[in-house]
Amino acid sequence: MDLAEAIKTLTGVSTATLTSQLSKRGLNKVFMKGVRPLSASQPRFAGEAYTVRMIPAREDLGTYETLRSPDNPARKAIEHCPAGKVLVIDARGVTEAAVGGDILFARLQVRGVAGLVTDGGVRDAEEVRALGLPVQCAGPAAPASIGAHFAVGLDEPVACGGVAVMPGDVLVGDGDGVVVIPRKLVAEVARDGAEQERLERFLQQKVRGGASIVGVYPPNEATLAEYKTWKG
């Protein structure tokens, strides 16, 4: 499975399943804390990480002009994050200021960016929800990023929601939040995750039909045999 195919597959696999797949491979530090969908109805997404690193604002670092200039990494990212990728903004878990608002995020959407992920806040939350771009963040916050953050890096290793994100890792977001899949595990996790989803759909159907979880979840040999027949 190549990367594009894996990413496509991953949009149909839940973060619950993916954390389990990663846990089986010894990776337990992959789910972001304090990062959740801005809108209950936004679509799931998967894509490679493209990162922005921000440190705390300090009154002497840059002028208002340089901070809003297209060379500022946070602004540059809006035009340079490749279509299909996920823009990840390391905001150090600061919830009291936004990393951006409706105009910047509209541009991301027009450019085909797959989603926005940050452990900081988002302003113009109502308008951003209306955009349709999947946004995972710490929640709404009106104050602009300028008062809280100073962007210093583009596409570097960063922390987001207490998790390491390396450029090229794949992020998947759904109603539970965001999981980070290390690049070299993407293909196998996509494959095994999709299979786990299929199995769980079958098990869910049995359980809703009245089956006990004993022997079903987790499935024993008999259940697995039944599943094999079911999936044909």
Place this chain on the structure above:
Amino acid sequence: MDLAEAIKTLTGVSTATLTSQLSKRGLNKVFMKGVRPLSASQPRFAGEAYTVRMIPAREDLGTYETLRSPDNPARKAIEHCPAGKVLVIDARGVTEAAVGGDILFARLQVRGVAGLVTDGGVRDAEEVRALGLPVQCAGPAAPASIGAHFAVGLDEPVACGGVAVMPGDVLVGDGDGVVVIPRKLVAEVARDGAEQERLERFLQQKVRGGASIVGVYPPNEATLAEYKTWKG
């Protein structure tokens, strides 16, 4: 009023009213902190507590197999929590992992469990919301319980949301959260709570009709007399 009737009555009494009734009886440590409805549209519920106690996971405690076996208290509870009761899972307020997900909770619903209450997270939140089972928790979290919790007890006294829960206490959940009613107070609190609700519906009607709260909320003698007539 017997227990079944009291519980039925309690599904129509708000947790706001119940905390007030308990406060009048000197009980102020009864409302869970950090526990809220997973879905805005889920039904209210009331039922006796059936508890699971979990301590932190430790890498040497049990194998993956024993942890998912039907003898594990957390699994056993799924099949043994009696219909009509509320499954309460003491997750020590850990929000970064789930206590379960859509398959386990579908089983609870099929079995007629009245609701699920935990101060931990829940995975597959979108699917769980769709189930219809009332769930009160710390919010969505994808990682499985296995990485965070080790279940050690069934139907023991536990802590949940900073509140003591004794097996047999009655829990009521609504849009505000969850209140614990000590077993021996259930009947009188149900009776007086229902009466308070009736009175407040009357007062609410007056206030919406333009009455001042003075003499109305709290009601003076005249208002109480008027209420008596109203309720017939």
Place this chain on the structure above:
Amino acid sequence: MDLAEAIKTLTGVSTATLTSQLSKRGLNKVFMKGVRPLSASQPRFAGEAYTVRMIPAREDLGTYETLRSPDNPARKAIEHCPAGKVLVIDARGVTEAAVGGDILFARLQVRGVAGLVTDGGVRDAEEVRALGLPVQCAGPAAPASIGAHFAVGLDEPVACGGVAVMPGDVLVGDGDGVVVIPRKLVAEVARDGAEQERLERFLQQKVRGGASIVGVYPPNEATLAEYKTWKG
């Protein structure tokens, strides 16, 4: 622009825009932390602050009767907060108890109060959402204020959500939360905020139409000229 006109204008200006306008004037401590809309569909609001100050409850301070009497500042405010103003309740960020519930807030709405703002909780959250009164708070909490708060002042300077609120300041609330505008800046901030909104609607339209943010957000001379023509 007189105050009434300014307040009317402000109901159409987002808190994101207002924090930016205040930041340009050197005011960065104006957005409340931990205060958010109780309902996703409640209307925006703007109005002068009318405040209640509460300190922690202590078992010897007042009786149940005095606490619920119309002379208690928290009760008095319900009948005395002028129509069109915003009732602000300083609850010291205590999230585990309510500052009030559906009957008190129904009265506020009948009396034409513009909104309720508190860094404390709100009880009867489902019913309060149904009222339509805009409420910005720390979230639902069933326990009554009596167990947590003792009201000591009316229309005094207070803290709310970590921000200073002086009587007469104007508060604006929307989906992002609540901003405080010092009284003497209200007219100019309303005027410049409304103009910024108009400009941003134009820029947003360009961006959705495919324009890069470079030269557009922030706008360069050419874009500003284009805007001038657009607004006619």
Place this chain on the structure above:
Amino acid sequence: MDLAEAIKTLTGVSTATLTSQLSKRGLNKVFMKGVRPLSASQPRFAGEAYTVRMIPAREDLGTYETLRSPDNPARKAIEHCPAGKVLVIDARGVTEAAVGGDILFARLQVRGVAGLVTDGGVRDAEEVRALGLPVQCAGPAAPASIGAHFAVGLDEPVACGGVAVMPGDVLVGDGDGVVVIPRKLVAEVARDGAEQERLERFLQQKVRGGASIVGVYPPNEATLAEYKTWKG
């Protein structure tokens, strides 16, 4: 016992004993949270509360000059807090800025103030420790109060460490922290607290001598009789 005598007595009674005495009288919201002695070797203290109330700083509230003027409540308190009283500064639990430093506190000490209590920080911590004035606070913090606080009231009811403080209440501080004793309970709590201390010294002596706590702590009739003889 008059107030002066009661206060003198209270300097010899631990806050542990005092919280127990108050708890027996139904008062459990009397011990400050997050407030601890700045120095391990500072003396215990007791005295009437004299309060300063601060709200969050806002860039438009006062000039640098007015903020440091002798009419600013926070400055006025330094010269007006009566000798023998305890200066209590309500800093809303903000730990990242100081409420004052070595010069202001040296003045308090010279003027005979009994102690300083705040739920905010203290600057020049090393120098303040050297002064000898008992200081209970949230810990050291270098930034001046001017960036975080705006004083608005003198000798008003305030909150400190999550506890209500009314002017005239008596505060006692030791190695565990600070307890607030409502004015009207001061005499009886001083008397009973001193007696409890005496009894516990006796019990402590027995326990160190090898006695089991059974029958000793809490003491049974025989132990109480023995105590009576002991104290003569």
Place this chain on the structure above:
Amino acid sequence: MDLAEAIKTLTGVSTATLTSQLSKRGLNKVFMKGVRPLSASQPRFAGEAYTVRMIPAREDLGTYETLRSPDNPARKAIEHCPAGKVLVIDARGVTEAAVGGDILFARLQVRGVAGLVTDGGVRDAEEVRALGLPVQCAGPAAPASIGAHFAVGLDEPVACGGVAVMPGDVLVGDGDGVVVIPRKLVAEVARDGAEQERLERFLQQKVRGGASIVGVYPPNEATLAEYKTWKG
């Protein structure tokens, strides 16, 4: 190495070394959070865990008398925790109340208990420091346990400082805090930990003598050979 010998060895091994030894064996959830030495000068300790489990206090659970009776698990533990063991009290991380004070802890010391560990507070902190009993806790807090805790279990699996503690596990405490060693790993961890300490003393000596850490920490073959000679 038998258990007694292992425990004796462990009093000479730092918790830093022990967390490393356990990490090498795949155990990373073994160090308590928010638990620290009450006194800077208290001795290190090691011993088997003897546990008390407490849930939140509720006004209807027990009377003042039953709560202080010798049958209450928290009281029973004071007389029944075996000499040489460590009393571990699960206080759910509640820092605002004590789990006990100077008389109870004096009894523990007289009885030869090796130490007290809790994620709750301790009252009479000054007197407890003077006792000499090693105490690891969340810090001083004057209010008695009765207002916050209700003891429900003795020598059960518990949580403390976010870590699982099984009866019979060995706890070691020093200036960094407390580590839990699963019972079956005690002997090997004691042996390898002691050896690591010896090696690190040698490496520390080299570093203080001017050696680079390269090749020394971690040691390469040459350094290890040198160490072999050194230890003879």
Place this chain on the structure above:
Amino acid sequence: MDLAEAIKTLTGVSTATLTSQLSKRGLNKVFMKGVRPLSASQPRFAGEAYTVRMIPAREDLGTYETLRSPDNPARKAIEHCPAGKVLVIDARGVTEAAVGGDILFARLQVRGVAGLVTDGGVRDAEEVRALGLPVQCAGPAAPASIGAHFAVGLDEPVACGGVAVMPGDVLVGDGDGVVVIPRKLVAEVARDGAEQERLERFLQQKVRGGASIVGVYPPNEATLAEYKTWKG
């Protein structure tokens, strides 16, 4: 004043004075939160920042060997941080693991590094205190950095204690904590800070001698004239 002289001067200026000097110049985001001296008796320090940036550990990032290799930025810094500079480790405020312990820090001291600053923990706290190297950190924590951190950068802009640190900025630490002085302000802040200290020593002397703070702190013309004479 050249940099070396400024740094020398700064070792005699308190962080309280320095935050005031920076505040007068419009810089208020310069004092680290949650960073405090490890030892009460450690010397003050000042020096240029040399930084290490760490992101969260992830099980697939590097092996145990690469993580402890001299090429790992966190290890490299120990040998490459220039004498006289301050090693600053960005640990994202994670208090539950150490950034290093006694052997690494002994090497820093031997090499003449001026101090260690981190918003993470430190292991072997007792031994580190004995070294004499000034350490400002989040407190003791036994677990090694390997389980929590993955070092990714050397001498980059970082965040520490919620403050931006640029390589070459000067850090000063004392009993209150750590302040960051932007490089280009170092000379003037050193000069004016030293003068402020001298003035405050004079004012402190007056206050201890019985002067009111009115006219003295802040000083009026007369007091300033007196000071001029005093300093000669």
